[in-house]
Amino acid sequence: MSKYIRTLLLxxxxxxxxxxxxxxxxxxxMRSLDGQVQEIKSDVLSIASELSTLEERLLxxxxxxxxxxxxxxxxxxxxxxxxxxxxNGELATHHIYSFKELEALQKGGVQRIYTGNVATGGHELSxxxxxxxxxxxxxxxxxxxxxxKSVEPKAIGITLxxxxxxxxxxxxxxW
Amino acid sequence: MRRAPPTVLGLLLxxxxxxxxxxxxxxxxxxxxxxxxxxxxxxYFDALERLDTEVRQHGDLDEPELDTLYYHINDAEFSLGDFxxxxxxxxxAGRAITAVLEGAVDEVVRNDAAYRLARIHFQKxxxxxALRALDRIDGKVPDxxxxxxxxxxxxxxLAQGKPAESFGVLKRLQDTRSFGGFASYNLGIAYLQDGQRxxxxxxxxxAGQIATDDPAELAIRDKSNLVLGTILLxxxxxxxxxxxxxxxxxxxxxxxxxxxxxxWASLSVENYExxxxxxxxLAAREVTDSATQEAMLALPYAYGKLDVHGRAAIxxxxxxxxxxxxxxxxxxxxxxxxxxxxxxxxxxxEIRKDKDWVIHLRSLSETPETYYLMQLLASHDFQTGLQNYxxxxxxxxxxxxxxxxxxxxxxxxxxxxxHYEPLLPDIDTNFREFxxxxxxxxxxxxxLVKRRDDLLTTPRPEFLATRDEQAILxxxxxxxxxxxxxxxxxxxxxxERVQRLKGLLTWTLExxxxxxxxxxxxxxxxxxxxxxxxxxxxxxYVRSRQAATHSYVGYETPINRMRARVSExxxxxxxxxxxxxxxxxxxxxxxxIARRGRLENYRDKARFALADSYDRATQAQAxxxxx
Numbered sequence: 001m002s003k004y005i006r007t008l009l010l011x012x013x014x015x016x017x018x019x020x021x022x023x024x025x026x027x028x029x030m031r032s033l034d035g036q037v038q039e040i041k042s043d044v045l046s047i048a049s050e051l052s053t054l055e056e057r058l059l060x061x062x063x064x065x066x067x068x069x070x071x072x073x074x075x076x077x078x079x080x081x082x083x084x085x086x087x088n089g090e091l092a093t094h095h096i097y098s099f100k101e102l103e104a105l106q107k108g109g110v111q112r113i114y115t116g117n118v119a120t121g122g123h124e125l126s127x128x129x130x131x132x133x134x135x136x137x138x139x140x141x142x143x144x145x146x147x148x149k150s151v152e153p154k155a156i157g158i159t160l161x162x163x164x165x166x167x168x169x170x171x172x173x174x175w
Numbered sequence: 176m177r178r179a180p181p182t183v184l185g186l187l188l189x190x191x192x193x194x195x196x197x198x199x200x201x202x203x204x205x206x207x208x209x210x211x212x213x214x215x216x217x218x219y220f221d222a223l224e225r226l227d228t229e230v231r232q233h234g235d236l237d238e239p240e241l242d243t244l245y246y247h248i249n250d251a252e253f254s255l256g257d258f259x260x261x262x263x264x265x266x267x268a269g270r271a272i273t274a275v276l277e278g279a280v281d282e283v284v285r286n287d288a289a290y291r292l293a294r295i296h297f298q299k300x301x302x303x304x305a306l307r308a309l310d311r312i313d314g315k316v317p318d319x320x321x322x323x324x325x326x327x328x329x330x331x332x333l334a335q336g337k338p339a340e341s342f343g344v345l346k347r348l349q350d351t352r353s354f355g356g357f358a359s360y361n362l363g364i365a366y367l368q369d370g371q372r373x374x375x376x377x378x379x380x381x382a383g384q385i386a387t388d389d390p391a392e393l394a395i396r397d398k399s400n401l402v403l404g405t406i407l408l409x410x411x412x413x414x415x416x417x418x419x420x421x422x423x424x425x426x427x428x429x430x431x432x433x434x435x436x437x438x439w440a441s442l443s444v445e446n447y448e449x450x451x452x453x454x455x456x457l458a459a460r461e462v463t464d465s466a467t468q469e470a471m472l473a474l475p476y477a478y479g480k481l482d483v484h485g486r487a488a489i490x491x492x493x494x495x496x497x498x499x500x501x502x503x504x505x506x507x508x509x510x511x512x513x514x515x516x517x518x519x520x521x522x523x524x525e526i527r528k529d530k531d532w533v534i535h536l537r538s539l540s541e542t543p544e545t546y547y548l549m550q551l552l553a554s555h556d557f558q559t560g561l562q563n564y565x566x567x568x569x570x571x572x573x574x575x576x577x578x579x580x581x582x583x584x585x586x587x588x589x590x591x592x593x594h595y596e597p598l599l600p601d602i603d604t605n606f607r608e609f610x611x612x613x614x615x616x617x618x619x620x621x622x623l624v625k626r627r628d629d630l631l632t633t634p635r636p637e638f639l640a641t642r643d644e645q646a647i648l649x650x651x652x653x654x655x656x657x658x659x660x661x662x663x664x665x666x667x668x669x670x671e672r673v674q675r676l677k678g679l680l681t682w683t684l685e686x687x688x689x690x691x692x693x694x695x696x697x698x699x700x701x702x703x704x705x706x707x708x709x710x711x712x713x714x715x716y717v718r719s720r721q722a723a724t725h726s727y728v729g730y731e732t733p734i735n736r737m738r739a740r741v742s743e744x745x746x747x748x749x750x751x752x753x754x755x756x757x758x759x760x761x762x763x764x765x766x767x768i769a770r771r772g773r774l775e776n777y778r779d780k781a782r783f784a785l786a787d788s789y790d791r792a793t794q795a796q797a798x799x800x801x802x
Binding site for chain 1: 202205208209211212213214215216217220223224227228231262263264265266267559560563566567570573574577584587588715718719722725726730733734737740741744747748751754755758
C-alpha cells in the first residue's frame with residue numbers, strides 16, 4: 001500500500017478518534033444532567049396530578065360529576081369515525097377519531113370522552129356512532145339509555161361493537 | 176340503567192405495551208383503560224399522570240379489594256414501570272418494577288418483572304445489576320419473553336467482556352425466528368472478542384448468508400459481511416475480503432462503507448480498474464457522507480494510477496469544489512448552532528409529528544447544521560440528551576399553559592363567591608326555621624311509631640278512639656266523678672245509665688280495635704314514606720348547601736401553592752433546558768468541527784493532487800506530442 005493511501009487512511013481514522021472523544025466527554029456531562037431531568041419530570045407529574053385533583057374538585061364536584069368513557073369491543077374491525085353523546089337531549093360532546101386514537105381504542109384503551117355535571121336523579125343518555133363497516137359500507141347507529149345519578153361520582157362505560165351483527169352495537173355499563 | 180351482558184361489556188386488555196401476564200384479561204377499571212389509551216398513542220406523560228394517581232389512590236384505600244383496580248394492580252404496577260421507562264424515567268421505572276418483584280406475586284409475574292428490571296439496568300450500563308436481576312428468574316417464564324431473556328443475558332456477558340459465557344446462549348438463539356440474525360452476528364463478535372479469529376470469521380460468514388426478507392435482519396446480514404470484509408482487509412487478505420464486501424446490498428445502510436472498502440481492497444492488490452468501479456458509484460452519492468467524501472478523493476487517485484491524469488485532474492477538481500462548498504456549509508452550520516437555530520429547529524412541533532422526524536431534519540433548508548449530524552443524532556448519549564431537551568420543552572409548554580389557568584380558577588372562585596354570599600344568609604335563616612319544624616315532626620313521627628309498636632304487644636283500645644269518642648269518654652268519666660262526689664236518690668238509675676253509655680262506647684272500641692289498628696298502621700306507613708321523601712329532600716338540600724360553600728371556599732391556599740410550585744418548576748426547567756441545550760450545541764459543534772477538519776485536510780490533499788495531476792497530464796501530453 002502506498003504512503004499516500006496510508007496517509008488518507010490515517011486522516012480518516014484520526015477523524016473518527018476526534019469525534020468519539022468529543023462525544024465521550026459530552027456523554028458524561030449529559031448523563032449527569034439526565035438524573036436532574038428525571039427529577040423534574042417527577043416534579044411536574046406530581047404537579048399535574050395535584051392540579052387534576054384540584055380542577056376536578058372545582059369543576060366537577062363529586063355530587064354532580066359524571067364521566068363517560070368509550071371503548072371498542074375486543075377484536076372489532078369496523079372503523080369508528082365519530083361518536084356523539086347527548087345527555088337529556090342536550091349535546092354533551094362530539095368526537096372525531098384520528099387514526100392513532102382509533103388504534104389506541106382497538107388495542108384496549110378506554111377514552112374518557114366527556115366529564116360534566118348532572119343533578120342527582122334519573123337521566124337519559126343518547127349515543128350515536130358513525131363509521132365504516134369492514135365491507136366498506138358507511139353506518140350510523142344511535143341508541144338511548146336511562147341512568148340514575150346518585151350522590152357518588154358517576155362513571156358510564158360505552159362499549160362499541162360491530163353494528164352489522166344484528167344486535168345493537170352500542171352497549172352501556174355502569175362502573 | 177339497562178345493563179349490557181357482562182360478556183359484551185368485558186373489554187379485553189390488550190397487552191402489546193404491557194407484556195406482563197395478568198390475573199384477569201377483562202378490563203374492570205376504566206381509569207386504567209384511560210391510561211392505556213394515552214400510552215397506546217405514545218403520550219406517556221398523560222398516561223403516567225393518570226395511572227400514577229389511580230395506583231396511589233388505590234394504595235390509600237382501607238379495603239382495596241373493593242376497588243376495580245384491584246383486579247389489575249399487577250398490570251398497573253407493570254404499566255407504570257413500562258410508561259416510566261418509555262418516558263425515560265429510569266430511576267422511577269426501576270423502583271416501580273422492584274416493588275412488583277418484591278411483592279407477593281406469582282412466579283410468572285415475578286420473572287417478567289425481573290426481566291424488565293434487568294433491561295433497565297442494561298440500558299443504564301449497570302451490567303452487574305442486570306445480571307443479578309436475570310439471576311432472580313427462576314421457574315415458569317412467560318413464553319413471549321423467553322428468548323428476550325436469553326438474548327439480554329448474552330448481551331450483558333458481551334458488555335461485561337465475558338464473551339465465552341455468551342456462546343451457548345447465542346448458539347441456541349441463532350436458530351430462533353425472533354433473534355436469528357442478531358444472535359448469529361453477536362456470536363461472531365463474541366468469538367472475535369474472545370480472540371478466536373477463525374471461529375469469528377466462520378460465524379460472520381454464516382451470519383452474512385442468512386435467508387431473510389426482514390429489513391432489520393437484512394441490515395445485520397450486511398453488517399456481518401462488512402465486518403468480515405473489514406477484518407480480512409485490515410489483515411492484508413485483500414482478495415479474500417472482496418466477496419464479503421460484494422455481498423453487502425447496494426441499497427442498504429452499510430453500502431457506502433462497503434463500496435469504500437471494496438475500492439481499497441482492489442487498490443491494495445494494484446487492481447486499479449476494479450477499484451474505480453465501487454468508488455465511481457460511491458463518489459456520486461450523498462456528499463455529506465464521510466465515505467463518499469473519501470471516495471471523491473480516492474477515485475482520481477486510482478485514475479492517476481491508471482495514468483489517466485486528465486480524468487484524475489477533473490475528479491480532483493470536482494472534489495476540491497465540493498469540499499469547498501461543504502466546508503462553507505459546515506461553517507454556516509457552526510455559526511447557526513451558535514446562534515441557537517439548531518435548538519429552535521429541534522423543538523418545532525410540526526417536525527416531530529412524524530416518527531421519522533430526525534431523518535426529515537436534514538431536508539429542512541433552514542437547518543443546514545443537521546446535514547452533518549445524522550451520525551451524531553443516532554448515538555445513544557446524544558439521543559438521550561436530545562430527548563431530554565425535547566421532553567423539557569414539552570414540560571415547559573405544559574407548565575406555562577397551566578400557569579395561565581390559575582387566573583381562570585381564581586375568577587371562577589370569585590364569581591361563585593359573589594353569587595352565593597348575598598344569598599346564603601337568607602337561605603340559612605329560612606332553613607333554620609324549616610329545620611326546627613322538621614325536627615318537631617320527626618319527633619312526632621317517632622312517637623307514633625312507638626305507640627303502634629306498643630299497641631302490637633299491649634292492646635289499648637282507648638288509644639284508638641276517635642276525637643268524638645275521646646270527648647264522650649271524658650264526659651262519662653267526668654259524670655262518674657260527679658256522681659261519686661254528690662250522691663242522690665237517682666244515683667242507681669244514673670249510674671246504670673252512665674255504665675250503659677260507657678259499655679256501648681267500650682263495645683265499639685273493643686270490637687273495632689283490630690280494624691282501627693290496621694288502619695292506623697296503614698296511615699303510619701304512608702307517613703313513613705312521606706317522611707322518607709322529606710328526609711331525602713332535606714339531605715339533598717344540605718348537600719347542595721355544602722356544595723355551594725365548597726364551590727368557593729378553601730381554594731385560595733391550594734391555588735396559590737400550585738401557582739408557586741409551577742413557577743418554581745418553570746425556573747428549574749429554564750435552567751435545565753439552558754444547560755441541556757448548551758451541551759447539545761457543544762457536542763454538535765464538536766462534531767461539525769471534526770468533520771470540517773477532515774474536509775479541510777481532504778481539500779488540501781485534493782489541491783496538491785490536482786496540481787500534480789495537471790503536471791503529469793501536461794507532461795504526458797508533451798511526451799505524446801514529441802516527434
